[in-house]
Ligand SMILES: [Zn+2]
């Protein structure tokens with residue numbers, strides 16, 4: 787049985803458990819536990835509020851319309867997806883920060899705002915003020931993964947465990963959109 791299944795088993799016994807306690811039980815870092823529970827949260831199996839996790843007892847099929855990511859067509863299952871707010875107050879959502887950055891490319895002619903959520907604390911951040919770990923081993927959704935943090939300090943701490951690069955919004959945007967250009971160019975060369 788892997789750690790994620792064991793976490794679900796523990797939650798079936800108890801109503802809730804803190805990330806700290808899970809890290810003690812499994813003798814792994816809190817970062818590792820956060821990665822496990824993020825995956826469980828994305829698949830709708832549990833809910834998280836700050837440092838405490840609960841089993842998700844709500845039936846997702848009720849009153850729940852699954853939206854699709856406009857960039858990669860994946861269903862948007864995250865409880866707090868990347869959100870871009872356009873000039874007309876319309877919002878567009880992406881499955882993750884990776885696709886979120888590509889959405890910015892699409893809307894680059896417009897004045898927009900964007901909201902993301904700190905990977906550890908879940909607190910909302912204006913994406914333009916966030917720090918992103920790009921291309922780490924942790925790939926909660928699309929690859930190369932782009933994981934948001936509200937402070938550079940927590941981003942660097944995450945990078946220590948999972949690798950990748952710590953970039954601000956503009957750097958992350960350029961890194962991702964440029965990367966695709968390179969890929970397209972290399973495809974052209976092959977032909
Ligand atoms: Zn996507």
Ligand SMILES: [Zn+2]
Nearest residue numbers: 881882927928
């Ligand atoms: Zn994604």
